[in-house]
Amino acid sequence: MVSKQSFITEARREQIIKAAIDVICEIGYANVSLPQIAKKANISTGLISYHFSGKDDLINHTLMYLSQQEWSYISGKVGPKQTPTEKLIAFIEASIAYQVTHQVNNMALVEIVFNARTPERVPYYKIEDNEKDALYELLEEILCKGQESKEFCVFNPEVASTIIKGAISESMLNSKVNFEEYSEELIKIVLKMVK
Amino acid sequence: MVSKQSFITEARREQIIKAAIDVICEIGYANVSLPQIAKKANISTGLISYHFSGKDDLINHTLMYLSQQEWSYISGKVGPKQTPTEKLIAFIEASIAYQVTHQVNNMALVEIVFNARTPERVPYYKIEDNEKDALYELLEEILCKGQESKEFCVFNPEVASTIIKGAISESMLNSKVNFEEYSEELIKIVLKMVK
Amino acid sequence: MVSKQSFITEARREQIIKAAIDVICEIGYANVSLPQIAKKANISTGLISYHFSGKDDLINHTLMYLSQQEWSYISGKVGPKQTPTEKLIAFIEASIAYQVTHQVNNMALVEIVFNARTPERVPYYKIEDNEKDALYELLEEILCKGQESKEFCVFNPEVASTIIKGAISESMLNSKVNFEEYSEELIKIVLKMVK
């Protein structure tokens, strides 16, 4: 049983994280401040410090929250599929769909990953993150399984997964792109690539 | 004729821009401040305000500088090539080579594009930038020419260029990637894709 | 009869006071905060506010506690002695011994006396404090009795007591001092002074 107190705390923490996500999207990571997050959440600034050990801690928890959301969405779509080809298609479709249906989440994730740094000033995008890598590993695993079963041809799976991930990420940046069309085309090209 | 004053001014501006690039790489866009750039350039903070109308202005000029550097490097490699296939290969090779030989420039460019926002809080990565688009257009042009000359098969050139650009960008984020190998593999796969 | 409730209350209050003494020694009066005292006592911050009307109230009770400890220690050693000379020696010995055997208490006392102020910003070391003055009065009484009985020569007892008190206090500040030697020497000199 979860005590009432820890329930309140958990609810508050999630409320703060969601406010952080909104503010990050609206004004950008570089301009985010605790007072603005507090304002968005209609609480006092001090309450954020009460529930998180500091700004870094809040950002890290927000990143974890966002990574888990993305992971559970995509892996949920891929899991039920049987063959590597089906899984690969599902992976691409789900990845792009997530960017459309969870725009705010996706944008906040990008903002954090490309802006946050460790206290030693190492950029987050140069660190190995479990959740981020989890999606990479899922994709690589699909590609390898496909090669083992001879459904896919011979290619370097790591390079291929990087290409696919890059193509997915890039779609967000090209405002001219129609996501449905892009998704279909990307699947066609990728299938041509791996078959 | 360029006056002596404007010559000094130009030299100063470039000195400041280069210092800004270094500092952005070292501590990240979100942590950059004019005093730190001034320190790196061994000048007073006020001098930056004298040569640029503000922090935003300096960032914008730095971005333009970086975009032009990248553009001239890549287009310089692509230009001499004759056939679309050769041009495509040269584009990919040059793009990845630039990331390796101009790491600091590339990193600063990424930092700015993914962090800076207009005064209205619109992220730079959602705006159409002339220089950024210039590379996109060059790539799309290569692809279209190749399709016209029947060297390339039928595919949506906009989607394809987004995929290629994404694959190039992503390489920077995957620390495990060996750039030479990645470049070769990517060319193979892209050729398979377009042929 | 003391009720169970007030017994618990008293125990809590002493627990908090002792935690306050420890924290004051460790980080200094100027840096002390209720949360840190609560942490040291393994209780919630709110509980301190429940048992004391505020931070000032806690400090005042801590000061009273420390003054009483010192007073009972020293007066306990002096009381049994018979002659003024014996009492004077006992006073000096006990005063210096207390600083050695109750270092933490002594240090916390000094920290509070030299740092705390009334709400009107009057420093505690400029106020007449009953317990602090009690020791002064004891010493002056000894000196006067000795003059009355002709054991001591003629001198201004108030000045002499201030000198003796100062010599005792100062010993704490000179890290080179060996307390046993200092105590012996001080007694010699004081006896020479009063005889």
Add this chain to the structure above:
Amino acid sequence: MVSKQSFITEARREQIIKAAIDVICEIGYANVSLPQIAKKANISTGLISYHFSGKDDLINHTLMYLSQQEWSYISGKVGPKQTPTEKLIAFIEASIAYQVTHQVNNMALVEIVFNARTPERVPYYKIEDNEKDALYELLEEILCKGQESKEFCVFNPEVASTIIKGAISESMLNSKVNFEEYSEELIKIVLKMVK
């Protein structure tokens, strides 16, 4: 030649230090804040940070300023005297006179010494400070010279100097004390002690 710029800076630094001294006396070390010092000096808070690297730095410079003031006053009175006895008398007279004529300085010095701590939380009164020790050494030197010339009798000079220093310091704390009388009496007693 001192440049005009460094002159302005020096004047500002001294102005800030003097404001700090006043505020420390008025509200006590534990309550001092940069905004209050700035208010007293009629400048912005940021300007203090511009001239000093931080609050600690300002406090340290204030302490140095106060120590040097005291040292130059006392050593200035002692220096011209010829015999150890004369020097000893001058030392005591000057020490107590300084406390009377420079009450604010003396109080601020006491506040800092008894309240400030290093970043590692070591109290200043447990550290060896050059200026503080300078006065101690001057006194000990006087005592030793007097013993060498047989003007003074045999005693432990370190203990004696601690006693004298303590007697001087304590005078500040006893509000009943008349300083002139105290000075005279103390000299009498000390001379009796050393002769």
Add this chain to the structure above:
DNA sequence: CATGAATGAGCTTTCATTCAT
């Protein structure tokens, strides 16, 4: 052209205190 002095706003963090439970 260049500097150093100066300001005011903003940030992160900590604190004393209150209150519902």
Add this chain to the structure above:
DNA sequence: AATGAATGAAAGCTCATTCAT
């Protein structure tokens, strides 16, 4: 009697910018 949640104020510090020189 005791806790945890919450607030508002204040702290130290850094910043972007301006300005006199």
